[in-house]
Amino acid sequence: METPAQDLxxxxxxxxxxxxDVRIEPKDWMPDAYRKTLIRQISQHAHSEIVGMLxxxxxxxxxxxxxxxxxxxAKVQDEAGHGLYLYSAxxxxxxxxxxxxxxxxxxxAKYSSIFNYPTLSWADMGCVGWLVDGAAILNQVPLCRTxxxxxxxxxxxxxxxxxxxxxxxxEIMQTLCAGAPAxxxxxxxxxxxxxxxxxxxxxxxxxxxxxxxxSMKWRIKRFTNDExxxxxxxxxxxxxxxxxxxxxxxxxxxxxxxxxxxxGEVDWNEFWSVVKGNGLCxxxxxxxxxxxxxxxxxxxxxxxxxxxxxxxxEAVAA
Amino acid sequence: MSSSxxxxxxxxxxxxxxxxxxxxxxxxxxxxxxxxxxxRDVYTRRLEGVSIWVVESTHIHASNPDEAAEFxxxxxxxxxxxxxxxxxxxxxxxx
Numbered sequence: 505m506e507t508p509a510q511d512l513x514x515x516x517x518x519x520x521x522x523x524x525d526v527r528i529e530p531k532d533w534m535p536d537a538y539r540k541t542l543i544r545q546i547s548q549h550a551h552s553e554i555v556g557m558l559x560x561x562x563x564x565x566x567x568x569x570x571x572x573x574x575x576x577x578a579k580v581q582d583e584a585g586h587g588l589y590l591y592s593a594x595x596x597x598x599x600x601x602x603x604x605x606x607x608x609x610x611x612x613a614k615y616s617s618i619f620n621y622p623t624l625s626w627a628d629m630g631c632v633g634w635l636v637d638g639a640a641i642l643n644q645v646p647l648c649r650t651x652x653x654x655x656x657x658x659x660x661x662x663x664x665x666x667x668x669x670x671x672x673x674x675e676i677m678q679t680l681c682a683g684a685p686a687x688x689x690x691x692x693x694x695x696x697x698x699x700x701x702x703x704x705x706x707x708x709x710x711x712x713x714x715x716x717x718x719s720m721k722w723r724i725k726r727f728t729n730d731e732x733x734x735x736x737x738x739x740x741x742x743x744x745x746x747x748x749x750x751x752x753x754x755x756x757x758x759x760x761x762x763x764x765x766x767x768g769e770v771d772w773n774e775f776w777s778v779v780k781g782n783g784l785c786x787x788x789x790x791x792x793x794x795x796x797x798x799x800x801x802x803x804x805x806x807x808x809x810x811x812x813x814x815x816x817x818e819a820v821a822a
Numbered sequence: 823m824s825s826s827x828x829x830x831x832x833x834x835x836x837x838x839x840x841x842x843x844x845x846x847x848x849x850x851x852x853x854x855x856x857x858x859x860x861x862r863d864v865y866t867r868r869l870e871g872v873s874i875w876v877v878e879s880t881h882i883h884a885s886n887p888d889e890a891a892e893f894x895x896x897x898x899x900x901x902x903x904x905x906x907x908x909x910x911x912x913x914x915x916x917x
Contacts, residue, residue, distance in 0.1 A: 531887045581867065588864050592848040595830065601850060602827045658847065665868070805826055807852035814853065 522723050527653040530596040538722055541715070542652055543597050544613075545724060547604045550590035551615035554608075555789050557583045559623040560632060568626060575672050576629065582665050589658040596654045609794045611781065618705050620783030627680055627687075627694035633673015635695075635702040635740065641666050642736050643706070646726035674743070681747045688748070695744065696752045703767075704775045706733040737765045830879040831857040833864075835871035843875050851876075 512520065515535055521528070528534055557580050564580065567573035591601055607613035618636055623629065644666065647659040680691040707713060707729040719725035727735075737756070744751050755768035778786070828850040834843035846865050851857035857876040865871065885893055901907050910917050 529887065531884065533888065578867075581863075585864050585867060588849060589847055595848065600827065654847075804828065804852075807856065808826060808828065811853035811856075 519721070522651050522721075525651075525723075527656065528651055529653045537718075538724075539597050541719065541722070542655065542724060543594055543599045545719075546590055546594040546597075546655055547599060547607070548614050548616075550587045550594060550604070551608045551613055552619065553583050553587035553590060555615045555619045555793060558789055558792055559619055559621070559785075560629065562623050563626065563629050566626070567629075572676075579633070579669050579672065582669065586662045586665070589661055590655075593652075593654040593658045597652075605797060609790070609797060611790065614779070616705060617775070617778040617783060618701050619789060620778050620785045621697070621701050622784050624697070625690050625694060627677070627690040628698070630673050630676030630680060630691065631694040631698040631702075633669050633671075634677050634743075635673070635698050636705070637666055637669040637673060638740065639702050639705045639736055641670060642732050642739075649723075649726060651723040677747055677749075681749065691747070692749050695749050699752050700770060700774075701778075703733055703736070703770050704778075706730075706736065708772070708775070734764055737767050741765050828852050831861075831876045832879050832882060833857075833861040834875040834877070835861075835865060836873035837871055839872060843873065846870075848879060854878075 514533060518528075518533065518535060518538070528538075560576060560580050560583070564573060564576055567576050591604060594604060595601060604613065608615065618639075623632065641663065644659055644663050648656055648663055650656045650659065677691055680687045710716060710728045710730045713729055716725060716728055720728070741751055741756055753768045755766060757766055758764075759766045777783070781787075829852075830848055831851055831854075832848050833846050835846050836843045849857065849860050849864055851860050854876060858874055861874045861876055862871075866874070897903075
């Protein structure tokens with residue numbers, strides 16, 4: 505006989521709803537750990553979008569044509585939008601915007617390590633769109649079905665916009681690869697620089713990712729890090745071949761039995777070192793964010809003062 | 823730190839004439855005018871809307887999800903409210 509619902513603990517009832525694919529909404533009861541995990545994951549995701557504007561912002565004034573510049577501006581504006589959708593989703597869980605920003609600025613909260621790598625040439629704009637956004641899409645598409653309603657809805661919006669990002673990056677690569685030998689070389693160099701850091705975006709190996717199991721159970725995460733990394737390699741190796749570029753990993757070869765590509769081991773020392781703050785750009789990125797926040801303080805205060813003054817004037821007139 | 827955080831606004835967008843405004847998310851703004859402008863930039867960069875409503879989040883009152891079962895219970899046992907409750911003879915058309 506089935507256990508009547510009232511005999512189940514709140515945690516069990518919660519898990520039963522998740523298992524039945526019922527979405528959890530902001531005011532619903534949820535275990536504290538679920539709330540905390542989501543706030544951490546969503547705010548880190550939001551921070552990544554916001555910090556992610558910096559490496560691309562670096563190239564707005566130097567884009568090779570007006571068309572490329574307009575496209576890059578639109579893309580960077582989208583990243584800001586994605587950050588805002590996500591902050592607003594995290595706020596439905598009771599996190600405050602100011603606190604989330606304070607945690608980013610103090611270094612307490614993390615963001616994706618990929619943005620701690622520099623963008624040295626225009627071809628890097630191609631690789632950021634093609635590879636980095638490609639990896640982001642693989643991470644994000646399953647999140648459109650994540651168990652927390654506001655997060656899933658934000659991800660639907662993000663994913664719709666992200667595919668333009670990846671295509672514009674691929675087009676930059678395609679154009680360079682069809683250009684002069686020096687341009688093609690620039691594309692290959694960018695791929696050499698971005699390939700491994702992009703594989704690191706999927707996070708530590710499953711065997712070293714202790715939170716994965718619980719997150720999968722809560723359907724906050726729907727595939728493991730290693731599953732997504734494999735998918736990414738399988739997707740990207742043929743695309744690199746199409747471009748006439750070589751993935752910088754001598755171990756990449758098709759495995760007929762697995763129907764997937766074998767590939768080499770990520771340098772996990774580099775991964776942890778960048779996570780811990782020792783990447784090439786960790787310091788610059790954080791400093792740029794803090795500076796923007798501090799230098800914008802007077803604008804935020806002035807806007808509030810103006811709103812208060814106008815409200816007072818309207819109250820008198822009424 | 824935050825006595826100076828801008829208030830939170832809920833954003834509703836009519837995607838085209840003839841459809842309802844639908845909740846799309848929230849944002850921070852100092853006042854209603856700024857909230858509408860920010861909503862345009864955050865939520866309608868690809869022609870997703872022809873009209874925007876913003877409401878300060880503190881002004882929204884909601885039913886309590888913990889009491890949803892009892893609250894919506896009165897509608898649960900009134901199947902006769904649905905047309906499928908009634909048998910219509912095959913000979914009767916247009917009903």
